[in-house]
Amino acid sequence: MSSVLVVGGTTGIGLEIARYYADAGHRVTLTGRDADRAAAAAKEVGGEVTGLALDLTVPRDIAPALAGIGAVDALVLAAIERDANTVTDYDIDRAIRLVTLKLVGYTEVVHALRSRIAPDGAIVLFGGLAKERPYPGSTTVSTVNGGVTGLLNTLVVELAPIRVNAIHPGIVGDSPYWRDRDLAPVVARTPCGQLARMADIVDAVAFLLGNRAVNGVSLNVDGGWLLG
């Protein structure tokens, strides 16, 4: 049994990843900002799953929050706090919050766990295709998801032989953020005629974490949307 840590695992895609590894018999820790919410999500998943509170927008508190975590074989960084922002009407505080969360927060989790990640362990960073195809209000989201590529590159080199990969989903149609919206125009632009589902993202994460030769890869999972 290996140890899997999913940062941003209380809802959405992170929760499905936690569920996948728990169902496969792994020891899983999932995190969110609130301890009770994280514990409730862990209980709902069942198996050997623990909930943990940490806030990626407060990077100096991350290491103490992770102090009780033992060895980690697989680390998934999936957290997001969406910032609807434009450069025309720029909200600096909101932008700083998301930039801190994804770029400094993700990095600090790796820094804090550095000595506890197994040499044959693997990390998956979540970006997203707003980096390639912005949508109204995606200014900060597009920026940080682009930044994930730079973070990926430096981590691959610095953490070797630990493998590090990134996943860039398109719109995940059944994820909580999108599931009640009209996504017909997006589907129409998607060559395979359907949007990625959370299960497709989990499958891709399992591939990135599990394949021993895949390292430094930025994997788009979007049904070909970027080409549509």
Ligand SMILES: NC(=O)c1ccc[n+]([C@@H]2O[C@H](COP(=O)([O-])OP(=O)(O)OC[C@H]3O[C@@H](n4cnc5c(N)ncnc54)[C@H](OP(=O)(O)O)[C@@H]3O)[C@@H](O)[C@H]2O)c1
């Ligand atoms: N959904 C999509 O269509 C899509 C598309 C492209 C990329 N992505 C990427 O995929 C990842 C997962 O997306 P999702 O839609 O599944 O997300 P989600 O449902 O909004 O879940 C976000 C997770 O992040 C946690 N979180 C929020 N703020 C946090 C903070 N300040 N510190 C620590 N954790 C925090 C939340 O926990 P609490 O609320 O319990 O604190 C929750 O577990 C994200 O990185 C996102 O950018 C998603």
